[in-house]
Amino acid sequence: MTSTRDHGYARYKLDGCRCYTCGWAVAQYRDAREHAIRRGEWQPYVDAAPVREHLERLRACSLGLRRVAEIVHVDRKRLQVILNGRPERGTELQEQVRPALAAAVLRVEPTLDNLGSATPISSVGTHRRLTALVAAGWPQAHLAKRLGMSDGNFSSLLGRSQVIVRTARLVRSVYDELWLSDPREHGVGTQPFSRARNHGASHQWAPPGAWDEDTIDDPAAFPDWTGRCGTPGGCHIHSRIGVPACQPCRIARQKARAAARDTTA
Ligand SMILES: [Zn+2]
Ligand SMILES: [Zn+2]
Incomplete structure (x- = not known):
């Protein structure tokens, strides 16, 4: 789609x-x-x-x-x-x-709350929320159940570039409910919890803390893993916390190095 x-x-x-x-x-x-x-x-x-x-x-x-x-x-x-x-x-x-x-x-804008429930929209915010929850230890099967979906539908949802507004709203409400909670206090076993976190880490899925609620739906926004992503200092924090440097951090480091070369040349 x-x-x-x-x-x-x-x-x-x-x-x-x-x-x-x-x-x-x-x-x-x-x-x-x-x-x-x-x-x-x-x-x-x-x-x-x-x-x-x-x-x-x-x-x-x-x-x-x-x-x-x-x-x-x-x-x-x-x-x-x-x-x-x-x-x-x-x-x-x-x-x-x-x-x-x-x-x-x-002042009326075509927001998630205003749009008709069957309108197709970008899946960016929906994907970010779901992958952030997995990275935080919520197993996909658990999320699928909360969304009233089969595991297969959940997987295909993650592969789609568009979703309908109804799905986006549902995912947003599940995310708002869960993102601050510890999955292990909500019926998720220690092993599924670890497996979900490892799965998220292996895909470099950003956790909820890296996203800002105001910009999570903006395609131009990027996750802030370090609190300083996109600045020259970001890469140091990435290596300290053991998360591979993100694209904005790599670009910021390249620019800082190029600037340093220019001033010393
Ligand atoms: Zn365009
Ligand atoms: Zn970064």
Whole structure:
């Protein structure tokens, strides 16, 4: 299962694509949207066009009018009018909208909580959470059971680049419940515990402590094994704690060495 979305806002948000086209689309759009929200702070009415554009973007993320109306607590018809005009009065579009409604709609993001449960999204955060739990000593069979999955489905989940929102939410809630707990105090035997940890270590799966809850779903984020990953000092800590140096640490060391060569040359 790979994404069929075009590069741009929806692909950035849902598939985690970080290519130039997607990054540019999101950065430009963020500026325009903040501008539109600010304009509303000192005007009784604002242009409806940015709101319409945002509704269209949300729709491209499979976030329809009904759901947006629920999130911002307005009648769906009020959004319908912004999007499609009033057919009974000709097809002219609504040109202006109250700033509070504009800001509320413009602030809706296609997040895990907002999206429809069957929407396919990137599996990055789901994989990170599951592999982190295994690295912390939770056996895959135990996790599969908690997720209501067979061992086979659990394994194939780890191999997929996309998951549906329902699965991602379920994994997130299991992760939130377990990541601070000791598996051995929750019915996991000492041997399965050690086997899971060894399995995680052999795959270099980052444990929960290496992830930040705010960025674990961001494809650009990397696990911080040492507390200083991505800085020149990271590699020393890696060798001290016996974890192979991660990519950001290796790059930081290369850069530091190159800088040192330049100053001594
Ligand atoms: Zn892209
Ligand atoms: Zn590192």
